[in-house]
Amino acid sequence: xxxxxxxxxxxxxxxxxxxxxxxxxxxxxxxxxxxxxxxxxxxxxxxxxxxxxxxxxxxxxxxxxxxxxxxxxxxxxxxxxxxxxxxxxxxxxxxxxxxxxxxxxxxxxxxxxxxxxx
Amino acid sequence: xxxxxxxxxxxxxxxxxxxxxxxxxxxxxxxxxxxxxxxxxxxxxxxxxxxxxxxxxxxxxxxxxxxxxxxxxxxxxxxxxxxxxxxxxxxxxxxxxxxxxxxxxxxxxxxxxxx
Numbered sequence: 001x002x003x004x005x006x007x008x009x010x011x012x013x014x015x016x017x018x019x020x021x022x023x024x025x026x027x028x029x030x031x032x033x034x035x036x037x038x039x040x041x042x043x044x045x046x047x048x049x050x051x052x053x054x055x056x057x058x059x060x061x062x063x064x065x066x067x068x069x070x071x072x073x074x075x076x077x078x079x080x081x082x083x084x085x086x087x088x089x090x091x092x093x094x095x096x097x098x099x100x101x102x103x104x105x106x107x108x109x110x111x112x113x114x115x116x117x118x
Numbered sequence: 119x120x121x122x123x124x125x126x127x128x129x130x131x132x133x134x135x136x137x138x139x140x141x142x143x144x145x146x147x148x149x150x151x152x153x154x155x156x157x158x159x160x161x162x163x164x165x166x167x168x169x170x171x172x173x174x175x176x177x178x179x180x181x182x183x184x185x186x187x188x189x190x191x192x193x194x195x196x197x198x199x200x201x202x203x204x205x206x207x208x209x210x211x212x213x214x215x216x217x218x219x220x221x222x223x224x225x226x227x228x229x230x231x232x233x
Contacts, residue, residue: 035221037224043206043227044120044224044225044227045161045210045224045227046120046224047221050219091160091161098174103173103174104220105163105176106151106163108163110160111160
């Protein structure tokens with residue numbers, strides 16, 4: 001069954017250091033997309049980065065990069081040079097085929113709460 | 119700003135009441151998704167509409183219903199409200215071309231408090 005697992009409920013990182021947030025997934029669909037979203041304390045969900053299952057290279061967006069290891073079914077988010085404003089909840093999500101032809105669905109992990117320390 | 123708008127931002131009501139949450143998708147997006155996020159919980163997918171028609175259904179209670187109108191805005195109706203319905207309700211939209219690159223963009227959410 002399709003599943004997203006985030007095993008780290010909470011993480012601390014020192015300002016200016018890099019941090020890796022773990023995400024593993026499970027799907028039988030060869031074509032899927034992986035996403036990371038940030039939810040600060042204000043509540044909004046902010047799209048950060050996307051990785052396609054057929055992408056040969058790891059996705060990068062500014063200080064965010066996605067460490068995609070297809071054989072291990074992992075899609076870890078790496079935040080470089082952490083800033084205080086990175087303190088938030090981070091969700092990993094996957095999009096793959098739905099139960100009927102032509103449909104797709106998104107599933108989300110339970111999230112990792114990141115706290116950046118000054 | 120994601121381009122997805124949701125109203126109202128906050129809603130406080132009593133048990134047994136009915137409320138309507140409204141969502142306008144990004145320009146050009148045909149799909150609208152509704153999610154519920156209870157306190158310190160992940161996102162629970164409720165329902166998806168594509169170009170006016172229901173496309174996928176998640177863990178949506180029978181007391182809840184949704185629709186998408188010809189102008190593509192969507193409404194989520196919650197009735198016979200219970201204390202446990204207090205949550206942050208998100209709307210998201212995407213183009214939904216059928217590609218796995220399709221990305222959901224979220225609105226700011228409606229925080230519902232049932233007293």
